[in-house]
Amino acid sequence: MQQMLKLAVFTLLVTLVTTATAQVFNTTRSPKGDKEWPVVKEGVTVKVSPHVYAIPSESVPGVPNVGIIVGSKATMIIDPGMGRLSGEAVAREMAKVSKNTEVYVVTTHLHPEHTTGELAFPQAKIIRAAAEQKDIDESGMYWVNIFSKRSPERAEILKDATFRTADEIFEREKTVDLGGVRVRMLYVGPAHTLGDTAFYIEEDRVLFPGDLAMKEIFPAFAMPQSSMRAWLTSLEMLERLKPAHVIGSHGDLADGSILSANHELLSTLQTRTLALKREGKTAEATGKLLVEEFKTKYPAWDQPVRVISAVDAIYKETP
Numbered sequence: 198m199q200q201m202l203k204l205a206v207f208t209l210l211v212t213l214v215t216t217a218t219a220q221v222f223n224t225t226r227s228p229k230g231d232k233e234w235p236v237v238k239e240g241v242t243v244k245v246s247p248h249v250y251a252i253p254s255e256s257v258p259g260v261p262n263v264g265i266i267v268g269s270k271a272t273m274i275i276d277p278g279m280g281r282l283s284g285e286a287v288a289r290e291m292a293k294v295s296k297n298t299e300v301y302v303v304t305t306h307l308h309p310e311h312t313t314g315e316l317a318f319p320q321a322k323i324i325r326a327a328a329e330q331k332d333i334d335e336s337g338m339y340w341v342n343i344f345s346k347r348s349p350e351r352a353e354i355l356k357d358a359t360f361r362t363a364d365e366i367f368e369r370e371k372t373v374d375l376g377g378v379r380v381r382m383l384y385v386g387p388a389h390t391l392g393d394t395a396f397y398i399e400e401d402r403v404l405f406p407g408d409l410a411m412k413e414i415f416p417a418f419a420m421p422q423s424s425m426r427a428w429l430t431s432l433e434m435l436e437r438l439k440p441a442h443v444i445g446s447h448g449d450l451a452d453g454s455i456l457s458a459n460h461e462l463l464s465t466l467q468t469r470t471l472a473l474k475r476e477g478k479t480a481e482a483t484g485k486l487l488v489e490e491f492k493t494k495y496p497a498w499d500q501p502v503r504v505i506s507a508v509d510a511i512y513k514e515t516p
C-alpha cells in the first residue's frame with residue numbers, strides 16, 4: 198500500500214513537472230516544431246527606463262513589442278500579444294518585474310496580435326479609446342478569422358480568441374496614475390486603423406506609438422478609414438512630446454528619431470502622390486510607380502508594397 202501511494206505521488210509529481218515544462222516550451226516555439234509560432238517570447242524582457250519594460254518582438258511576424266509599465270500601486274500591459282498563450286507568457290514576464298495586483302491591459306489597436314492576449318488577464322482592467330471599441334465591435338472577430346486562416350499555427354493560437362468587455366472607454370485622452378508614474382493614453386487615429394491609440398509614459402519619456410511609427414517598416418494603411426492627413430497630424434503631435442525612447446508596435450526598439458523618419462517618408466509620399474494625381478494618373482498607376490520609386494529611395498525599409506494602400510488613402514481623401 199505504502200509503495201503504491203509513493204508511486205502515485207511520484208506519478209503526480211512527474212505529471213506536474215512535465216505540464217509546467219510543456220507550458221514554458223509552448224510559449225517560445227511550437228510543440229510540433231513548426232516554423233511559425235507567433236507567441237510572445239519569454240526570458241527576453243528588457244528594462245527601458247525606471248518604470249518601463251519591453252518584451253521585444255524580435256521581428257517575429259504576428260508578435261508585437263509588448264510594454265510593461267510598473268508603478269508603486271499598479272501595472273499596465275501594452276499589447277499583450279496574440280492569443281491566450283501570448284497573454285500567459287506576458288503575465289509570467291510581468292510577475293518577474295512587478296508584484297502589483299492591480300493591473301491594466303491596454304492595446305494600440307484592434308488587430309489580433311495586439312489584443313487577444315488580454316484573455317489571460319481576467320482580473321485586469323481593460324481601457325480602450327471609443328474608436329478602438331468601435332473597430333472591435335465592427336470587425337474584431339472578422340480580423341481574428343482572417344489571421345486564423347493564415348496558417349494552422351495561428352488558427353491554434355487563436356482558437357478560443359474573443360475580446361474582453363472594456364471596463365472604461367475614453368474619447369480623446371486619458372491619464373492613468375500607476376503610482377509615481379503616469380501613462381497618457383492618446384487617441385491618434387484614424388491612421389493604421391480607426392482606433393489607433395498611443396501611450397506616453399511621462400516621467401520616463403517613453404512613447405508607444407502603435408503602428409504609427411516603426412523603425413524602417415513602411416506604414417500600413419490597413420482600414421477603409423485610414424487617413425494620411427490624420428496620420429501626419431498625429432505624428433506631429435507625438436513629435437512635440439519629444440520622447441527619449443520610442444517603442445513601435447513592431448520592429449526594433451528605437452528613439453525619437455523614428456517619429457521624424459516616418460513623418461518625412463509619409464509627407465514625401467503624400468507630395469509625390471498628389472503630383473501624379475494632378476497629372477491625371479489613376480491611383481493604381483501611381484501606386485505601382487511609387488512602390489518602385491520608394492524601394493529605391495528607402496532601401497532599408499521593409500514592406501514597400503504598403504505604398505499602394507497609402508496611395509489609395511491619399512486619392513480617397515483629396516478631391
Ligand SMILES: [Zn+2]
Nearest residue numbers: 306308389408
Ligand atoms: Zn495592426
